[in-house]
Amino acid sequence: MIDALLEGLLLVLQWKAFAFMLLGIALGFWVGLLPGLGGVTTLALMLPFIYAMSPVEGFAFLLGMHSVVATTGDITSVLFGIPGEGTTAATILDGHAMAKKGQAGRALGAALASSLVGALVGALALALAIPVVRPLVLAFGSPELFMIAIVGIAFIASLSAQGARGMLRGFLAGGLGLMVATIGQDPQAGVARYTFDSLYLWSGLDLVPVLIGIFAIPEIVDLIVRGGSIAGEMPGGRLNQGALEGVKDTFRHFWLTIRCSLIGTFIGIMPGLGGAVAQWLAYGHAVQSARTVEEREGFGKGDVRGVLGPGAANNSKEGGALIPTVAFGVPGSSSMAILLGGFFLLGLVPGPDMLTTHLAVTFSMVWTIVLSNVITVVACFLFLNHLARLTVVRGHFLVPVILVLVFIGSYTANNHYGDVVLMLFFGVVGYLMVAGGWPRAPFVLGLVLGKIVENNLYISVARYEFAWLTRPIVLVLLALAVAVILYPLIQARRSRSRSNAHA
Amino acid sequence: MHSKASLILGAGIVLVSGAAIVIALDWPLKARLFPLAIGIPVFCMAMAEVLWGLLDPAARSEAMEFRLSDEAQGGVAVRRTLLAVAWMAGFSAAIVLLGFPSAIALLVLCYLRLQGREGWIVSGIFTLVVWALFYTVFDRLLHLPFPAGLVQGWLGL
Incomplete structure (x- = not known):
């Protein structure tokens, strides 16, 4: 095992494999920064280029690119409030709020350091879990996957706003997201649902324009209304010192970062859930880690823990997602499905062979994730000072550039003007949500999980009728969902009675 | 602005979810199961939100995320x-x-x-x-x- 681990490292450090990894990192760096240009799409675009490569070179190139996309996607999310990647939207909530308070450097430092920790945890999980993961994956069927999705929505809906009315709005937003996800051809009967005879709506709504609209448009409108820069009149200060503070924050909340990394890894392992879910669950967990109601109210206004959680989870999920892909040929996400195609192009068959004959190649993947994230984070820290200064640039220089990125990012999702209209429509919805004090996170999670929830519910009912509700893991997850809903209410009541007692 | 935006959104969801339920009733069971399972609770919650807004317009509930700045009013x-x-x-x-x-x-x-x-x-x-x-x-x-x-x-x- 140790020999294979070292051999894997040596394979990646061969000059050709290392050069391909650097090329992949450079591509992934820019793909992550540019909103709308997804890591999954780029992975698919790059697949034809690996034909002439050896397996180690091919994976160094593809994984080097893919594993840094979420890291640099966090930078766009923090600085401009636009999700650089679909998997980095949760970082906006507190990361961009910090940037507006003049703490862009600290937010970026925290995002990058937690991303690195997350990636390392994911890689370690991949290295350790390969021999023991089989029973875990096999224990989770459709009913359990359905319940995980429900727990995720309950998590976010109950934690993203205050009080009973806030919770109602959270669940309403989550339900609306699930409803919007039903648009398009239904997977069971093939009926075109809510498509109004439009071919564009047949395949459902693309996540990228919806995310860009709902998060970026309210920010742009606010920037125009406010005038000035993203950070307003806040002093920029020594931004590189802020970055160091962000790194320290990662170690101050080290166990939170580790827990969120483990959440990301776990979600990555579960087939079909993916990184967009992992970041929100990690954000929900970060909010839940607040000890008091006052502390919790700080989330969304620039609490660094709201950056650390998603930052760690969206990077650790890669290692996790590779586990079922390598061990069983079951891709954990759409990007892993594309990577699975890479296996066959390179003449490898996922499964037992990858854990015996080709174990060194498997470990070379672990090392690629580790090295590419270390290189990217170091490179980002070198330019961080300049990147953070973008938040003190006058608004009228930023607005047209952000608008261009927003429109191009939406259009390039499918090269269709319909995506631009979709982005503008959800921009209006996002603006109304922000103006009305509604949480946007549950809506996005509902939208992301919609198809997964429906498929797993249908399979559960078709396969087990209502007996699936009595499965032990389902019952545990159900109890967890109820606890997640009741916990903030109990906490608020306790806090009220404590303050009444003091008065 | 706060309550107006909330009311517009709530009323919009009432209309959209109501229409979604009516449309879904014509589909076969497999296709309508999930839209109805989600649409009906969303419709009820949206009605509750609208009524809450109308009966107690002064009540505010802030989301724990980005807020519009109040520098210009x-x-x-x-x-x-x-x-x-x-x-x-x-x-x-x-x-x-x-x-x-x-x-x-x-x-x-x-x-x-x-x-x-x-x-x-x-x-x-x-x-x-x-x-x-x-x-x-x-x-x-x-x-x-x-x-x-x-x-x-x-x-x-």
Whole structure:
């Protein structure tokens, strides 16, 4: 095992494999920064280029690119409030709020350091879990996957706003997201649902324009209304010192970062859930880690823990997602499905062979994730000072550039003007949500999980009728969902009675 | 603004979810199961939210996330919001009429001149830089297909 681990490292450090990894990192760096240009799409675009490569070179190139996309996607999310990647939207909530308070450097430092920790945890999980993961994956069927999705929505809906009315709005937003996800051809009967005879709506709504609209448009409108820069009149200060503070924050909340990394890894392992879910669950967990109601109210206004959680989870999920892909040929996400195609192009068959004959190649993947994230984070820290200064640039220089990125990012999702209209429509919805004090996170999670929830519910009912509700893991997850809903209410009541007692 | 936006959103969801339920009733069971299982609770919750807003308009519930700044208020905020909408609508129209490359140059130049009140030289140089970046990254490097605008079609270009 140790020999294979070292051999894997040596394979990646061969000059050709290392050069391909650097090329992949450079591509992934820019793909992550540019909103709308997804890591999954780029992975698919790059697949034809690996034909002439050896397996180690091919994976160094593809994984080097893919594993840094979420890291640099966090930078766009923090600085401009636009999700650089679909998997980095949760970082906006507190990361961009910090940037507006003049703490862009600290937010970026925290995002990058937690991303690195997350990636390392994911890689370690991949290295350790390969021999023991089989029973875990096999224990989770459709009913359990359905319940995980429900727990995720309950998590976010109950934690993203205050009080009973806030919770109602959270669940309403989550339900609306699930409803919007039903648009398009239904997977069971093939009926075109809510498509109004439009071919564009047949395949459902693309996540990228919806995310860009709902998060970026309210920010742009606010920037125009406010005038000035993203950070307003806040002093920029020594931004590189802020970055160091962000790194320290990662170690101050080290166990939170580790827990969120483990959440990301776990979600990555579960087939079909993916990184967009992992970041929100990690954000929900970060909010839940607040000890008091006052502390919790700080989330969304620039609490660094709201950056650390998603930052760690969206990077650790890669290692996790590779586990079922390598061990069983079951891709954990759409990007892993594309990577699975890479296996066959390179003449490898996922499964037992990858854990015996080709174990060194498997470990070379672990090392690629580790090295590419270390290189990217170091490179980002070198330019961080300049990147953070973008938040003190006058608004009228930023607005047209952000608008261009927003429109191009939406259009390039499918090269269709319909995506631009979709982005503008959800921009209006996002603006109304922000103006009305509604949480946007549950809506996005509902939208992301919609198809997964429906498929797993249908399979559960078709396969087990209502007996699936009595499965032990389902019952545990159900109890967890109820606890997640009741916990903030109990906490608020306790806090009220404590303050009444003091008065 | 807070309660008005909330009321508009709540009422909109009541209408949309109500319509979604009615439409779904015509589908086979397999197709309507999930839309109804979600649509009905959403409709009920939206009704509760609207009634809550009407009966207790003073009650506020803040989401734990980004909030609109209160640096500009009242008429000024409304005027600037409408201005932001006008810029986005104008840019959308320019994309359809002129295509992405020309619309981008036009937006950046006009925004800097009219909204930012920058001089011609600064506006021109900045427009050139943004356009060159767009052209290099999206056209030359990524080869993303941007269709020509309607005007180019009418002129036969």
